[in-house]
């Protein structure tokens with residue numbers, strides 16, 4: 161990566177030097193040819209136009225090539241940086257989910273992933289390249305002037321230094337505060353927009369859309385105003401550079417004319433120095449934009465760094481549970497950090513491999529929370545959860561999910577086909593496997609009746625399916641994974657009695673050795689279980705045992 165970065169800077173400097181060479185040499189050539197022409201036919205014939213004209217063509221071609229290659233090289237590097245940053249961010253955010261991200265808005269995470277990584281990666285193209293080019297080329301141009309005429313070098317050096325100071329005063333300091341506001345407003349707008357799109361149906365049904373549009377418009381206007389003020393500062397700094405460029409060119413012209421009169425300079429060298437001054441200022445013209453980009457990058461980097469402060473549950477070497485995959489929850493005490501209200505109070509539960517356990521209890525008793533704890537999504541305040549002989553806090557969600565499949569209440573279907581959603585759960589599944597899973601989930605008849613069968617699109621979040629069909633598709637996903645454990649959270653919610661019975665019978669017949677943990681309130685489901693426990697007041701008690 162470092163070599164890619166250096167190459168980009170080298171190419172940018174080559175382009176600037178070629179531009180400088182082209183302008184200075186053209187000035188010298190035109191003035192020289194004019195003066196030779198005025199001096200008479202003999203002087204005109206003896207004027208060697210061939211060599212400088214070839215050099216002019218060389219610089220023109222080099223400038224085009226260097227700028228073209230610079231764009232390819234720097235953008236390639238910036239894309240590599242963006243890719244690395246996004247992987248880095250994902251690696252930091254994923255272990256924090258879901259407990260560590262519960263207070264962060266989805267849109268804000270999206271904003272960090274997309275905009276902040278872009279801002280930070282743009283540091284290379286928008287800040288590093290222009291700044292290094294300005295520093296290295298300014299020194300080189302001043303060195304060339306020094307060889308030709310030290311007074312001109314002093315004027316050029318002074319002009320360039322003043323330009324940098326002007327940029328500092330007009331674009332760096334005032335822009336910092338504005339940029340902070342702009343980045344915050346941009347992130348808030350993006351988060352609001354993502355939330356609005358996500359809940360578009362609710363906004364429309366509740367008649368709140370005009371209010372929401374007005375709120376989004378107000379945010380957008382505030383953001384545009386901030387952008388306008390930043391652009392005004394950048395424009396002011398740019399104008400200051402242009403003014404300084406003309407003043408410096410006039411100053412260089414003055415000292416060059418004096419040197420010409422004193423015989424220190426040849427006539428064609430006077431326009432050469434003036435045009436060289438204009439070319440030299442070309443490299444500082446990009447500095448106001450670079451300063452604004454630097455402020456933007458700094459804030460993006462701060463927002464990305466803030467993602468690291470969240471509590472990560474990443475385990476270096478996750479412990480591997482071993483068969484039999486028995487579960488023991490011992491003396492568990494748990495409350496959500498935000499509320500503090502006890503969900504589990506010294507709860508104890510043992511489930512043996514192959515058992516079919518029903519969990520029932522009032523709404524909000526903590527049944528789904530129990531499953532979240534099994535995956536170590538939340539830290540428990542007291543007690544232990546041992547699965548397959550391993551404390552779940554010493555392993556990770558990936559290891560656990562290879563052994564436990566969950567068809568949860570708040571499942572998510574992707575905007576893709578039925579087949580894609582099934583293959584997401586089990587990429588190796590064959591057509592026959594998928595059909596079998598659909599048969600058990602009581603979806604085979606429905607899918608067979610679809611003109612495109614498994615290739616039917618389910619719509620945004622499965623909107624083209626009924627609630628019950630979508631839920632059964634998530635059960636089919638869980639079944640396809642063929643894990644030793646299956647957790648079903650209200651699997652038959654929204655189903656008629658006949659379908660419910662058919663589903664439970666097919667499920668038990670297909671998974672005789674699988675441990676099934678079924679959370680349900682439904683009286684038609686619980687009799688299929690070996691035993692049922694009731695969760696109430698944070699405690700589990702047997703509801704009844706099948707003999």
Ligand SMILES: Nc1ncnc2c1ncn2[C@@H]1O[C@H](COP(=O)(O)OP(=O)(O)OP(=O)(O)O)[C@@H](O)[C@H]1O
Nearest residue numbers: 262496498499503522523524525526527528529530
């Ligand atoms: N992420 C969360 N942060 C804070 N509190 C939560 C969170 N998730 C659930 N709760 C609270 O924890 C309690 C238990 O919720 P849980 O979803 O586990 O209940 P449940 O028994 O599965 O309910 P239901 O039968 O309605 O699905 C509830 O009071 C709920 O408000």
